[in-house]
Amino acid sequence: MLTLKGIDKCWARGADSVYGLKGIDLDIVRGEFVTIMGPSGSGKSTLLQIIGLLDLASAGSYAIEGRDAMGLPDKELARIRNRHFGFVFQRFHLLPDLSALENVMLPMSYAGIPGGQRKARAAELLERVGLSHRLGHRPSTMSGGEQQRVAVARALANDPGFLLADEPTGNLPSEKGREIMDILKNLNREGMTIVMVTHDEALCALGTRTVHLKDGALDSVVERGTRSEA
Amino acid sequence: MDDLRMSLRHIAVKRGESTLAILGTAIAVAVLSSTVSLIGSYDAAFERYARQPQARQVSVEGNRGVRGEGGAAVRLDASAQQEISLSLADAATALAENEQLSVAYLERFVRFTTANVARFGLGGGPGGGPGGGAVVVDTAAAATAATAEAAAAAETADVPLLDEVQGYMISASYFDAYELKAARGYLFDDRDVSAGNAVAVVGSALAGKLFADGEALGKRIRLNGTVYSIGAVLEPYAYGSEGLSASFDELVFVPTRTATRGGPGGGFFGGANSLNFAVKAGGDASAAARGLEATFSRLYGAESVIVRTQISRQKREIERRQRILALLATLAAAVGVAAAVNVFNLMTGRVSRRARSIAIQRSLGAASVRVFRQTLLESGLLAAAGAALGSAFSPLIARFLGSILEASEQNAIELSLRWDLVALTAALSVLAAFLFAAPPAANAAGTVIVDALRDE
Numbered sequence: 307m308l309t310l311k312g313i314d315k316c317w318a319r320g321a322d323s324v325y326g327l328k329g330i331d332l333d334i335v336r337g338e339f340v341t342i343m344g345p346s347g348s349g350k351s352t353l354l355q356i357i358g359l360l361d362l363a364s365a366g367s368y369a370i371e372g373r374d375a376m377g378l379p380d381k382e383l384a385r386i387r388n389r390h391f392g393f394v395f396q397r398f399h400l401l402p403d404l405s406a407l408e409n410v411m412l413p414m415s416y417a418g419i420p421g422g423q424r425k426a427r428a429a430e431l432l433e434r435v436g437l438s439h440r441l442g443h444r445p446s447t448m449s450g451g452e453q454q455r456v457a458v459a460r461a462l463a464n465d466p467g468f469l470l471a472d473e474p475t476g477n478l479p480s481e482k483g484r485e486i487m488d489i490l491k492n493l494n495r496e497g498m499t500i501v502m503v504t505h506d507e508a509l510c511a512l513g514t515r516t517v518h519l520k521d522g523a524l525d526s527v528v529e530r531g532t533r534s535e536a
Numbered sequence: 537m538d539d540l541r542m543s544l545r546h547i548a549v550k551r552g553e554s555t556l557a558i559l560g561t562a563i564a565v566a567v568l569s570s571t572v573s574l575i576g577s578y579d580a581a582f583e584r585y586a587r588q589p590q591a592r593q594v595s596v597e598g599n600r601g602v603r604g605e606g607g608a609a610v611r612l613d614a615s616a617q618q619e620i621s622l623s624l625a626d627a628a629t630a631l632a633e634n635e636q637l638s639v640a641y642l643e644r645f646v647r648f649t650t651a652n653v654a655r656f657g658l659g660g661g662p663g664g665g666p667g668g669g670a671v672v673v674d675t676a677a678a679a680t681a682a683t684a685e686a687a688a689a690a691e692t693a694d695v696p697l698l699d700e701v702q703g704y705m706i707s708a709s710y711f712d713a714y715e716l717k718a719a720r721g722y723l724f725d726d727r728d729v730s731a732g733n734a735v736a737v738v739g740s741a742l743a744g745k746l747f748a749d750g751e752a753l754g755k756r757i758r759l760n761g762t763v764y765s766i767g768a769v770l771e772p773y774a775y776g777s778e779g780l781s782a783s784f785d786e787l788v789f790v791p792t793r794t795a796t797r798g799g800p801g802g803g804f805f806g807g808a809n810s811l812n813f814a815v816k817a818g819g820d821a822s823a824a825a826r827g828l829e830a831t832f833s834r835l836y837g838a839e840s841v842i843v844r845t846q847i848s849r850q851k852r853e854i855e856r857r858q859r860i861l862a863l864l865a866t867l868a869a870a871v872g873v874a875a876a877v878n879v880f881n882l883m884t885g886r887v888s889r890r891a892r893s894i895a896i897q898r899s900l901g902a903a904s905v906r907v908f909r910q911t912l913l914e915s916g917l918l919a920a921a922g923a924a925l926g927s928a929f930s931p932l933i934a935r936f937l938g939s940i941l942e943a944s945e946q947n948a949i950e951l952s953l954r955w956d957l958v959a960l961t962a963a964l965s966v967l968a969a970f971l972f973a974a975p976p977a978a979n980a981a982g983t984v985i986v987d988a989l990r991d992e
């Protein structure tokens with residue numbers, strides 16, 4: 307369970323403050339597939355970054371599994387990111403110097419999982435996303451769709467509670483985008499909580515709930531029923 | 537992926553700039569470690585020297601620029617200089633007044649020819665290397681020597697394999713002063729010296745190569761026209777040859793003729809412009825030198841003699857070499873600082889170019905302290921590789937520098953690489969790399985994830 311209350315995010319611009327998010331209240335329960343929509347500059351990605359503790363809110367409260375995460379030291383925040391969240395970015399963000407297998411192994415090394423186990427699990431995850439034949443390939447030798455599948459496998463490495471995706475199909479041709487969405491749908495079906503930022507109405511329909519943002523504030527929430535209810 | 541493997545991967549990916557950083561460190565470490573090692577080696581050589589008999593020798597020479605007139609010494613101009621002849625009898629006085637001293641002796645370094653040429657007189661041969669000096673012989677003694685030389689030319693000698701040998705004309709106490717012992721035969725004593733007996737002692741190495749059968753004991757050898765019977769072969773010298781004109785094992789020793797013969801009770805008459813004294817083992821050479829200066833000043837007048845300790849001469853020699861090395865070490869240290877600055881620039885550039893990768897790592901769970909550590913590790917690996925490479929080359933550079941420093945020196949100092957100092961230099965270079973890489977590592981650790989991941 308993830309609980310955000312009264313979340314503000316603002317930046318100083320000279321003497322003024324510019325708000326990216328204002329008073330966001332949001333609960334995300336296990337098994338949900340939450341999509342976040344809104345026009346450009348509405349704060350979608352900022353909200354996702356705060357949910358994933360990539361950035362910290364300027365005000366408000368944040369709790370994960372009942373534990374307040376505001377004010378935690380860097381090391382503890384890193385540990386929460388590592389154990390509770392998997393990230394899939396629009397631009398894949400794989401490490402260019404590492405192979406597909408090594409990219410997937412990376413979060414596990416931060417979790418302290420022994421090398422042998424890391425390798426076996428990474429190979430299994432890459433096989434699961436259909437890339438068992440590309441284990442040793444570097445990102446630069448792979449297509450966008452393949453890179454995003456590696457990113458999904460990496461996001462699942464530590465079996466996180468939440469998978470956070472920021473426009474995961476935004477940089478892919480539609481067919482490859484559909485493949486990624488199929489993977490995400492299946493993961494959600496298996497119980498994975500997914501929070502996805504998108505501007506594609508069609509993809510929103512796949513979620514159990516859609517949060518609409520406008521000018522950094524919650525505009526509306528469309529409920530379609532949680533997966534557990536489905 | 538472990539930090540070590542990740543760092544190695546980063547080094548391998550940017551092979552060119554990594555190689556340059558490694559080479560820069562290697563050059564600095566190689567030169568710095570070899571020079572520091574040689575400086576340390578000279579210190580060790582001096583400590584070794586200080587424990588040897590040659591460090592306990594003190595010489596007293598007449599001051600050529602001064603004519604002693606009792607207590608009123610008058611400094612003369614160069615044209616009016618005169619040599620001061622020290623009476624050999626005063627050696628006994630000096631020994632009696634200075635309890636730090638063990639023996640007094642005469643020495644003169646000579647290059648001997650083994651050819652049958654009578655013109656090479658013993659007292660005035662062509663030799664006279666360092667440690668020697670002009671010998672004052674009275675006219676009667678010279679005449680006696682000339683007669684002896686004429687007789688010696690007619691004598692028969694065994695045929696040696698060497699045309700020339702080096703050695704010393706000495707009084708017998710020389711053997712005690714340098715702790716030289718006979719392996720076979722008997723060393724000549726002061727009775728042989730005062731009687732003018734033509735007996736010789738040869739060093740252990742020279743004994744083996746002087747004659748075709750490898751046996752020197754009992755042979756007769758012509759040295760500067762005089763035929764000597766070889767009465768003893770020395771044991772190999774138990775100490776090093778630092779501070780000596782040549783290794784004792786390669787030399788021949790014959791009785792001095794500076795002292796006139798026939799002194800009562802084996803005592804000597806005559807004079808020399810230098811006398812030598814050995815300080816007792818464990819004695820203080822400087823204190824002994826001060827004592828000798830007081831004795832001879834009283835006997836000959838103030839500033840009439842110059843007293844030199846071998847150990848101070850050796851110290852000056854070593855310090856002269858160390859000053860050259862210190863200058864070189866300073867230059868190498870400057871190169872080392874440049875190499876460390878290069879590591880700083882390299883890591884700053886890498887951290888800047890790798891900001892997105894660092895942000896990705898942090899988003900995946902790498903704490904900032906881990907990013908800091910990984911960046912330091914990368915620079916540490918570069919420096920360690922450079923230090924290892926530099927250390928591997930330091931023996932070559934040390935040998936090269938040592939050969940330059942010692943090539944023109946007559947008493948070459950034995951040098952050995954001080955691996956402890958090489959290791960220390962290498963460790964310091966890695967430490968310097970860590971220090972210089974700390975600021976870029978801190979920048980890496982402080983990477984703001986969302987800023988670095990933001991799409992352009």
